[in-house]
Amino acid sequence: xxxxxxxxxxxxxxxxxxxxxxxxxxxxxxxxxxxxxxxxxxxxxxxxxxxxxxxxxxxxxxxxxxxxxxxxxxxxxxxxxxxxxxxxxxxxxxxxxxxxxxxxxxxxxxxxxxxxxxxxxxxxxxxxxxxxxxxxxxxxxxxxxxxxxxxxxxxxxxxxxxxxxxxxxxxxxxxxxxxxxxxxxxxxxxxxxxxxxxxxxxxxxxxxxxxxxxxxxxxxxxxxxxxxxxxxxxxxxxxxxxxxxxxxxxxxxxx
Amino acid sequence: xxxxxxxxxxxxxxxxxxxxxxxxxxxxxxxxxxxxxxxxxxxxxxxxxxxxxxxxxxxxxxxxxxxxxxxxxxxxxxxxxxxxxxxxxxxxxxxxxxxxxxxxxxxxxxxxxxxxxxxxxxxxxxxxxxxxxxxxxxxxxxxxxxxxxxxxxxxxxxxxxxxxxxxxxxxxxxxxxxxxxxxxxxxxxxxxxxxxxxxxxxxxxxxxxxxxxxxxxxxxxxxxxxxxxxxxxxxxxxxxxxxxxxxxxxx
Amino acid sequence: xxxxxxxxxxxxxxxxxxxxxxxxxxxxxxxxxxxxxxxxxxxxxxxxxxxxxxxxxxxxxxxxxxxxxxxxxxxxxxxxxxxxxxxxxxxxxxxxxxxxxxxxxxxxxxxxxxxxxxxxxxxxxxxxxxxxxxxxxxxxxxxxxxxxxxxxxxxxxxxxxxxxxxxxxxxxxxxxxxxxxxxxxxxxxxxxxxxxxxxxxxxxxxxxxxxxxxxxxxxxxxxxxxxxxxxxxxxxxxxxxxxxxxxxxxxxxxxxxxx
Numbered sequence: 001x002x003x004x005x006x007x008x009x010x011x012x013x014x015x016x017x018x019x020x021x022x023x024x025x026x027x028x029x030x031x032x033x034x035x036x037x038x039x040x041x042x043x044x045x046x047x048x049x050x051x052x053x054x055x056x057x058x059x060x061x062x063x064x065x066x067x068x069x070x071x072x073x074x075x076x077x078x079x080x081x082x083x084x085x086x087x088x089x090x091x092x093x094x095x096x097x098x099x100x101x102x103x104x105x106x107x108x109x110x111x112x113x114x115x116x117x118x119x120x121x122x123x124x125x126x127x128x129x130x131x132x133x134x135x136x137x138x139x140x141x142x143x144x145x146x147x148x149x150x151x152x153x154x155x156x157x158x159x160x161x162x163x164x165x166x167x168x169x170x171x172x173x174x175x176x177x178x179x180x181x182x183x184x185x186x187x188x189x190x191x192x193x194x195x196x197x198x199x200x201x202x203x204x205x206x207x208x209x210x211x212x213x214x215x216x217x218x219x220x221x222x223x224x225x226x227x228x229x230x231x232x233x234x235x236x237x238x239x240x241x242x243x244x245x246x247x248x249x250x251x252x253x254x255x
Numbered sequence: 256x257x258x259x260x261x262x263x264x265x266x267x268x269x270x271x272x273x274x275x276x277x278x279x280x281x282x283x284x285x286x287x288x289x290x291x292x293x294x295x296x297x298x299x300x301x302x303x304x305x306x307x308x309x310x311x312x313x314x315x316x317x318x319x320x321x322x323x324x325x326x327x328x329x330x331x332x333x334x335x336x337x338x339x340x341x342x343x344x345x346x347x348x349x350x351x352x353x354x355x356x357x358x359x360x361x362x363x364x365x366x367x368x369x370x371x372x373x374x375x376x377x378x379x380x381x382x383x384x385x386x387x388x389x390x391x392x393x394x395x396x397x398x399x400x401x402x403x404x405x406x407x408x409x410x411x412x413x414x415x416x417x418x419x420x421x422x423x424x425x426x427x428x429x430x431x432x433x434x435x436x437x438x439x440x441x442x443x444x445x446x447x448x449x450x451x452x453x454x455x456x457x458x459x460x461x462x463x464x465x466x467x468x469x470x471x472x473x474x475x476x477x478x479x480x481x482x483x484x485x486x487x488x489x490x491x492x493x494x495x496x497x498x499x500x501x502x503x504x505x506x
Numbered sequence: 507x508x509x510x511x512x513x514x515x516x517x518x519x520x521x522x523x524x525x526x527x528x529x530x531x532x533x534x535x536x537x538x539x540x541x542x543x544x545x546x547x548x549x550x551x552x553x554x555x556x557x558x559x560x561x562x563x564x565x566x567x568x569x570x571x572x573x574x575x576x577x578x579x580x581x582x583x584x585x586x587x588x589x590x591x592x593x594x595x596x597x598x599x600x601x602x603x604x605x606x607x608x609x610x611x612x613x614x615x616x617x618x619x620x621x622x623x624x625x626x627x628x629x630x631x632x633x634x635x636x637x638x639x640x641x642x643x644x645x646x647x648x649x650x651x652x653x654x655x656x657x658x659x660x661x662x663x664x665x666x667x668x669x670x671x672x673x674x675x676x677x678x679x680x681x682x683x684x685x686x687x688x689x690x691x692x693x694x695x696x697x698x699x700x701x702x703x704x705x706x707x708x709x710x711x712x713x714x715x716x717x718x719x720x721x722x723x724x725x726x727x728x729x730x731x732x733x734x735x736x737x738x739x740x741x742x743x744x745x746x747x748x749x750x751x752x753x754x755x756x757x758x759x760x761x762x763x764x765x
Contacts, residue, residue, distance in 0.1 A: 011337035019341065034359055092260035099261070102431060102477020103470050104438040106351075107450065110457040110466045114279050186347060193349040194439055205352065209443075212355035221355045225348050232347015397572050398602040402616035402665065403592035412615070416606040495605045495645055 036219035041226070044219035053207065057224075058231060061192050061203040064120060068127025069188045076132045076184075077177070080139020081165065084173070090140060097133060105130035105191045109199055123195045123203075130191040131184040138180020142173030175243070182239035189232050204228050281464035289468035298452070303472065306437050306448040309365060313372025314433045318426065321377040325384025326418070335385060342378060350375035350436050354444050368440050368448075375436040376429050383425025387418035420488070420496025427484035434477050449473050518545035519701050520569065520669070525578035527564055537726040538564050542578070544720060544729065551695060551702045553712035555755070556722030562705045563673050565727070569703065570596045570671050582669070592616060594669040595662035599678050603646045603654050603661075609633065610642045612657050616665035632660040635694060652683040656690070663694065669701045676711070688714055692739055709759070713752045714741060721758055731758050 020038050027037040036044070048054040083090045105126050116122040146169060154168035196205025204224050211220035265283050272282040281289070293299040328335045350371050357367040391414060399413035441450025449469050456465035487493060527539035538561040546552050556562045567573045569580055571590040580587045582594070590596070595616075604612055613632050617625045633639055636656035646654055655675060662670055672691075676684045688711065695702060706712050712719045719733040735751055742748060 007333070008336060011333055012340040015337045015341055035356075092263070094260065095258065096260045096264050098478055098481070099474040101474075102434055102481065103474045104435040104450070106439040106442055107453050107470050107473055109442070110453060110463070111280070111470075113457075114463070189347050190349040194351040197351055197354070198442060205349070208352045208355060212358075218355070218359065225352050226344075228352060229344040229346075229348045233343050236343070236347065392601065394598045394601045395604060397570075397590065397596065398598065398604070400572075401570070401590040401592065401594075401596050403590075408618070412618075413604070416604070419606070491645075492606065495647060 034216060034218055036222055040219040041222045044217070044223035045227075048207075048220065048223060054227070057202055057204050057207050058227065061196065061205070062231070064123045064196075064203065065127055065185075065188050065192045067120075068124040068192075069131050069185060071124070071128045072131040072135055072184065072188075073181070076135030077139050080136040080177075081143055081169065081173075083136065084140040084143025085165075085169070090144075097137065101133050101137075106194055106198065109195065113199065118199065120200070122199055123192065126195045126199070127188050127192055131188040134180055134184040134187060138184070139173065139177050142176035142180070143169055145176060146172040178239070178243050182236065182243070185235055185239055186232065189228075189235055193228055204231075279461060279463050281467055285464040286467045286471060289462075289464035290471070293452075293465070293468060299472070302447060302449050302452045302469075303476065305445075306441065306450070307476075309368045309372055309440075309448065310430075310433050310437045313369040313437075314376050314430060316369075317373045317376035317380055317429070317433075321380030322384045322422070325381035326388055326414070328381065329385040329388025330414075342381060346378050346382075351439055351443065354440065358444065363444060365445065367444050368437065371440045371444070372433050372437055376433045379429045379432060380425060383429070384418070384422060387421035387425070388414065390421065391417045416492065420493045423484070423487050423493050427481060427488070430480055430484055431477065434473075434480060438473055449476075519548040519550070519582065520544075520546040520703070521579075521581045522569070523579050523581075525565070525568065525580065526576045527561070527568065527573070528576045539568075539575070540726040540728050542727070542729060546701060546703065548701055549699045550717050551704065551715060552718050552720060553704045553706055553716035554720045554722060555706055555709065555712045556727060557724055557759075558707050560722050560724050561727035562707075562722055566596070566671050566673050566703060566705050570594065572596070592665055593667050594671065595665060595667045596671045597658050597662050597673065597675050599655075599674055603657050605646050608643050608645055609638055609649070609657055612646070613660045613664050615661055628664055632664045635663070635697075636660040636690070650683075651679050652687060655679065655687060659691070659694070663698060663700075667700065669703065672702065672704045674705055674707065677706075677708075684711075689740075691715065696739070709752060709755050710743075713748065713755065714743065719755065721755060731755075733758075 024037050024039075027035055045054070083093055108126055108129055109122070112122040112125045116125055150168055150172050151164070154164045159167060192203065193205035193208070196203035197209040200206060201210075204227060207224040208221055208228075211217040211224065269282050269284070272278065272280060290299070293302075328338060353371055353374055354367070357370045361367040361370055395413055395417060396409075399409050404412060437448065438450035438453075441448035442454040445451060446455075449472055453466050453469040456462040456469065488497065522542055522544040525539055525542035527537075529536045529538055542565065554562045554565065564573065568575050569587065571587050571594075596602075604615065607615065610629055610633070614625055614629045617628060620628070629642075633642055636659060638653060638656060638660070641649065641653065646657065649657070655678075659670075659675070676687045679687060692715065704712075704715060713735055716735050719735060720729055721731045721733065722728070723730045733751060733755060737745070737747055737751070
């Protein structure tokens with residue numbers, strides 16, 4: 001019998017190899033001159049790294065995400081706590097949230113450009129919008145799902161409202177909030193790339209669209225896409241680490 | 256009560272526009288007029304239908320491929336181990352980043368947009384179905400096996416009903432994503448649909464009343480799709496799954 | 507000396523020999539069951555009694571065919587157990603009730619092959635037997651814990667199995683419902699005479715129900731003692747013999763029955 005930890009590496013490795021082989025031969029057999037084989041993409045990576053674009057564009061994208069997401073965090077968590085606490089507030093805000101949520105953050109691009117011009121702020125505003133609503137909704141639901149007993153116990157020990165918020169509601173809601181935060185960060189990363197394809201002239205999204213428009217460099221397009229995927233996985237892993245901290249682990253099912 | 260938030264939004268909005276004086280951004284009333292104008296010229300129906308058409312095809316194809324694949328991956332642990340990292344790598348890539356490739360393979364047009372919607376929908380669907388299968392409790396599996404069910408019957412009588420509630424939620428959320436993405440894709444890849452309406456209204460003459468009109472329509476249709484899907488959650492075959500989440504955790 | 511839980515082989519319905527179970531998880535080996543020998547007669551009600559986490563549920567899961575033992579054999583009617591079997595139904599603590607089916611649907615779950623009329627008749631019979639008449643169309647989440655437990659027992663009985671395996675079936679119920687359920691089980695057992703294996707950590711429960719109580723040790727579980735309960739049903743819970751037997755087990759486990 002093969003051990004489980006070994007299988008955890010074996011199967012994904014086999015898939016990766018198989019995917020690369022299929023990709024390579026699919027390109028060869030279809031005799032396409034536009035779509036790059038894996039090796040050309042690797043060369044594309046090297047070229048980007050040499051030109052210094054690789055690091056700079058990745059940093060640009062990450063900077064936008066961190067700023068917009070951080071802003072959404074700072075405003076979204078208090079808003080969510082408030083709406084979770086006050087049913088009246090939630091009922092008033094809910095239709096607005098429901099209406100705004102299905103609007104693609106990218107649909108705000110024209111508005112964003114009017115407000116901030118073509119600049120980093122325009123993109124950061126889009127990231128903010130994209131992550132703000134998921135954070136608010138997750139926090140609100142997290143607070144609402146707190147068992148009444150906890151809140152009553154908090155009252156029983158004569159905590160002030162501020163203490164109840166800080167010592168009961170926030171820790172109790174934290175696991176669910178963190179899941180929301182992780183999902184919101186994923187969305188922010190999706191959106192920054194999309195926004196960069198339209199609104200600015202740097203970043204990984206711009207790299208994708210520019211490599212195509214300027215000379216059909218599909219090797220660079222695919223290299224950029226892979227980099228986007230890898231960074232996205234990294235962000236997700238980072239957030240999952242946070243979920244494994246002892247102060248919140250109780251809220252997640254043993255995996 | 257539930258309308259007070261919307262009313263407040265409208266009041267604040269018009270007040271902000273009035274105070275700002277000369278601005279490109281429209282007031283609620285000019286947006287309403289813009290929607291009427293679109294309806295009159297027939298653009299309204301044309302763009303809405305174009306967007307819905309793309310969403311429908313891309314989404315349905317993703318359901319047909321993604322749900323069975325996700326169920327399979329959830330059922331076969333080795334298959335899941337093999338494919339999960341690949342799925343994790345693809346997930347954070349914005350569907351829009353595929354636009355160059357979509358255009359390369361399918362040309363500029365509906366097919367490229369449908370492909371983007373398909374890509375955007377299939378990953379969340381696979382993951383939902385996979386997780387739903389994973390959360391079927393061992394007790395329910397064992398009970399089914401104890402009564403001597405064949406694998407086919409086990410799938411039909413235990414697996415299918417057990418995953419339905421989670422699956423329906425996943426279908427609803429994914430339709431939301433598909434709707435988000437079609438609008439974005441239309442801003443880049445095609446020349447019809449609500450996304451195109453927004454970007455075109457801005458580029459051709461800064462008609463911000465039309466921009467916001469497009470956004471309002473997107474929001475309304477999104478809410479409509481969402482509540483239509485919520486209907487499904489109220490079916491008895493699904494509604495049992497939303498009442499006591501504690502039940503599933505206990506096992 | 508090992509306690510004798512063995513019978514003359516040809517009289518045994520269920521026969522366990524030299525059973526060992528060791529779990530491996532992340533490089534750690536946990537020995538759960540050690541050298542278990544046990545025979546159960548046709549129609550007997552045997553309670554397996556032990557502290558929580560001692561491995562008695564593992565034993566029942568092996569007998570039920572859901573787990574494969576590390577060593578040793580389990581035979582029923584002379585045939586080795588190779589997997590779950592509809593002739594022998596496992597009753598989980600009410601968690602095995604399918605939440606997506608009504609009471610009727612759950613009880614009829616194992617009756618797929620019967621013609622519709624026969625099926626309806628059987629369902630009606632067992633709904634009545636466990637006292638759920640009037641709740642046929644109810645979904646599990648509308649039922650109390652005791653009612654759900656009865657649905658599971660009825661679902662098991664409906665397929666007319668030879669044996670029932672009950673894994674702490676009343677553990678999640680309040681003490682009054684638990685008493686009611688015990689006498690219900692005895693009533694049904696009296697009517698249907700199934701061979702029953704009943705896992706519990708409740709000493710009183712085992713003495714109230716069983717023909718024989720198999721007392722297990724803590725992990726790795728071995729059979730410490732087999733106590734034959736020579737009391738006729740219905741049992742008088744304040745009779746001297748009942749108290750004697752119960753106190754004997756209390757002492758065996760090392761608990762003083764004084765609080």
